Amino acid sequence: xxxxxxxxxxxxxxxxxxxxxxxxxxxxxxxxxxxxxxxxxxxxxxxxxxxxxxxxxxxxxxxxxxxxxxxxxxxxxxxxxxxxxxxxxxxxxxxxxxxxxxxxxxxxxxxxxxxxxxxxxxxxxxxxxxxxxxxxxxxxxxxxxxxxxxxxxxxxxxxxxxxxxxxxxxxxxxxxxxxxxxxxxxxxxxxxxxxxxxxxxxxxxxxxxxxxxxxxxxxxxxxxxxxxxxxxxxxxxxxxxxxxxxxxxxxxxxxxxxxxxxxxxxxxxxxxxxxxxxxxxxxxxxxxxxxxxxxxxxxx
Amino acid sequence: xxxxxxxxxxxxxxxxxxxxxxxxxxxxxxxxxxxxxxxxxxxxxxxxxxxxxxxxxxxxxxxxxxxxxxxxxxxxxxxxxxxxxxxxxxxxxxxxxxxxxxxxxxxxxxxxxxxxxxxxxxxxxxxxxxxxxxxxxxxxxxxxxxxxxxxxxxxxxxxxxxxxxxxxxxxxxxxxxxxxxxxxxxxxxxxxxxxxxxxxxxxxxxxxxxxxxxxxxxxxxxxxxxxxxxxxxxxxxxxxxxxxxxxxxxxxxxxxxxxxxxxxxxxxxxxxxxxxxxxxxxxxxxxxxxxxxxxxxxxx
Numbered sequence: 280x281x282x283x284x285x286x287x288x289x290x291x292x293x294x295x296x297x298x299x300x301x302x303x304x305x306x307x308x309x310x311x312x313x314x315x316x317x318x319x320x321x322x323x324x325x326x327x328x329x330x331x332x333x334x335x336x337x338x339x340x341x342x343x344x345x346x347x348x349x350x351x352x353x354x355x356x357x358x359x360x361x362x363x364x365x366x367x368x369x370x371x372x373x374x375x376x377x378x379x380x381x382x383x384x385x386x387x388x389x390x391x392x393x394x395x396x397x398x399x400x401x402x403x404x405x406x407x408x409x410x411x412x413x414x415x416x417x418x419x420x421x422x423x424x425x426x427x428x429x430x431x432x433x434x435x436x437x438x439x440x441x442x443x444x445x446x447x448x449x450x451x452x453x454x455x456x457x458x459x460x461x462x463x464x465x466x467x468x469x470x471x472x473x474x475x476x477x478x479x480x481x482x483x484x485x486x487x488x489x490x491x492x493x494x495x496x497x498x499x500x501x502x503x504x505x506x507x508x509x510x511x512x513x514x515x516x517x518x519x520x521x522x523x524x525x526x527x528x529x530x531x532x533x534x535x536x537x538x539x540x541x542x543x544x545x546x547x548x549x550x551x552x553x554x555x556x557x558x559x560x561x562x563x564x565x566x567x568x569x570x571x572x573x574x575x576x577x578x579x
Numbered sequence: 580x581x582x583x584x585x586x587x588x589x590x591x592x593x594x595x596x597x598x599x600x601x602x603x604x605x606x607x608x609x610x611x612x613x614x615x616x617x618x619x620x621x622x623x624x625x626x627x628x629x630x631x632x633x634x635x636x637x638x639x640x641x642x643x644x645x646x647x648x649x650x651x652x653x654x655x656x657x658x659x660x661x662x663x664x665x666x667x668x669x670x671x672x673x674x675x676x677x678x679x680x681x682x683x684x685x686x687x688x689x690x691x692x693x694x695x696x697x698x699x700x701x702x703x704x705x706x707x708x709x710x711x712x713x714x715x716x717x718x719x720x721x722x723x724x725x726x727x728x729x730x731x732x733x734x735x736x737x738x739x740x741x742x743x744x745x746x747x748x749x750x751x752x753x754x755x756x757x758x759x760x761x762x763x764x765x766x767x768x769x770x771x772x773x774x775x776x777x778x779x780x781x782x783x784x785x786x787x788x789x790x791x792x793x794x795x796x797x798x799x800x801x802x803x804x805x806x807x808x809x810x811x812x813x814x815x816x817x818x819x820x821x822x823x824x825x826x827x828x829x830x831x832x833x834x835x836x837x838x839x840x841x842x843x844x845x846x847x848x849x850x851x852x853x854x855x856x857x858x859x860x861x862x863x864x865x866x867x868x869x870x871x872x873x874x875x876x877x878x879x
Contacts, residue, residue: 368761461668464804485785486799497877499786499797504764536879577797577877579836 280419282525283392284311285324285411286401286514287381288349290331292361293553296368297507303554304335305360307401307424310511313555314518314545315399316342317563319525322395324348324411326386328356328379338555348389355380368506369483388414397525399517400444402426405436412443420530422446422521424513430457442474448517450481463488464495479520479539481513487539494532498539501547501573508553512546515558519545519566544569580719582825583692584611585624585711586701586814587681588649590631592661593853596668597807603854604635605660607701607724610811613855614818614845615699616642617863619825622695624648624711626686628656628679638855648689655680668806669783688714697825699817700744702726705736712743720830722746722821724813730757742774748817750781763788764795779820779839781813787839794832798839801847801873808853812846815858819845819866844869 286308292301312321320343327336329351339346356379362371385407394416400408400423408423421444429437430453437457441447447470451463460466467478467490477491482500489496520535520542527534544566551557586608592601612621620643627636629651639646656679662671685707694716700708700723708723721744729737730753737757741747747770751763760766767778767790777791782800789796820835820842827834844866851857 464802495802495876497799497802499799502764502795502797576795
């Protein structure tokens with residue numbers, strides 16, 4: 280089924296204990312789309328400036344990603360992020376950030392994308408997320424991400440968004456900020472009262488947690504032997520999860536659990552190299568093999 | 580099969596966001612023995628001073644714990660620990676500690692305990708751990724715990740101990756200190772080279788990890804809705820794990836995995852109340868029910 284993602288497209292500079300990469304492709308929508316495309320065709324909506332080298336956008340060549348929703352805006356500059364994981368692989372330190380084109384109007388969604396059934400609203404201003412959602416005809420599953428900045432400065436708009444989506448994906452720090460609760464299960468129950476039918480909490484190397492009215496599902500992180508660059512892990516997780524869901528007829532708890540395990544596995548490839556190199560080197564078959572390995576590593 | 584534990588018996592004062600309890604029973608061997616006794620008879624070896632109120636030691640009344648290895652030493656004082664989790668439920672701040680009797684000679688192991696098959700050397704000086712081990716006839720499974728203090732000050736003796744045991748249980752901070760590796764899988768592989776056949780890494784609320792030559796097993800934490808007092812969680816985990824193992828004929832990876840899940844579940848009851856109150860309120864049937872619930876919460 281059709282899967283739409285809107286979110287950021289970035290030129291990243293990243294420093295980790297394994298080295299430094301300058302001016303590589305990144306952004307939430309990019310990681311999401313690449314990860315999801317192992318499972319289902321993806322419709323990408325995003326905007327870059329005319330400074331963005333075409334070579335960077337060529338990452339989607341040969342993949343099932345429809346980039347007709349990708350706007351290259353003249354006179355604007357691409358979103359740039361410079362982060363460092365040198366001190367802590369679990370916590371990015373932002374060295375510099377330039378919103379650039381992300382601070383302007385949002386990109387237009389092509390008419391042929393308006394019938395999208397599965398929708399991921401990657402992290403951006405909650406007003407833009409609501410605008411995107413309002414233009415879509417009748418999506419079957421809408422999942423959104425958010426971040427500290429919007430929780431702190433756009434709480435009212437974020438709460439409006441939460442009333443309109445099926446699932447919220449966010450990390451442990453973010454949900455604690457949103458609910459002012461330390462215990463993650465208690466925090467998730469608060470979020471369910473705000474609207475979403477389920478909440479997925481990403482805990483980095485410590486795995487993830489799904490909470491719905493009926494279910495609590497806990498998943499450890501994939502036991503990775505080496506982490507080269509954690510950038511994009513959370514978006515890859517969401518991409519793997521939503522990509523798998525888009526191929527399933529069901530949204531049963533069991534299906535969502537399997538989807539989260541696929542998300543975990545895809546993210547484990549992302550962090551094995553810089554930028555998209557880890558994902559680019561992998562096949563769907565290798566993802567399936569690691570999924571089985573992961574399942575075995577936690578079953579008893 | 581016979582299960583022996585040696586370790587500390589303490590009078591604890593504990594502060595958490597839920598309140599404060601002064602002069603309650605604690606200590607690694609106490610939590611371990613209580614937790615393990617849900618599964619198998621336990622032989623407890625430890626020492627207290629003659630200041631220890633008998634009422635505290637009565638916690639084992641009616642439980643399958645043979646306390647004939649418990650020495651009440653005249654003229655000595657019981658080990659005391661005062662800790663606070665007020666700032667961080669995952670990290671105890673030691674307010675005060677008095678080794679007292681723990682800084683003296685170790686207690687004698689009763690002759691009738693010398694044939695013990697399953698042995699847990701709870702955290703204490705690695706020389707004492709080796710002495711205990713040397714007196715035992717032919718144990719089938721020897722697992723030890725340790726702590727930062729010994730890793731930093733008794734490294735050589737600790738390495739000798741590691742050459743003599745089957746399994747090492749320790750937390751993430753400790754294994755990083757021991758191996759000087761950040762990645763837990765890589766750190767565990769280093770420990771395997773030091774002697775143990777398997778390593779169990781405790782990650783507090785984030786669960787645990789087993790690494791052996793053949794296996795990697797990851798287990799999330801039990802999704803607890805409320806944590807009242809984390810004291811003894813790690814020792815309860817080890818107690819539940821070893822207690823279950825002592826009832827099994829096999830030491831297969833599958834058996835060890837089930838045992839770790841039992842350890843996780845028992846620890847989840849420990850942290851639901853102060854001192855031993857959480858464990859005292861629970862039945863084996865409730866443990867089995869929660870084990871099934873935990874299994875369901877992570878299976879896909």
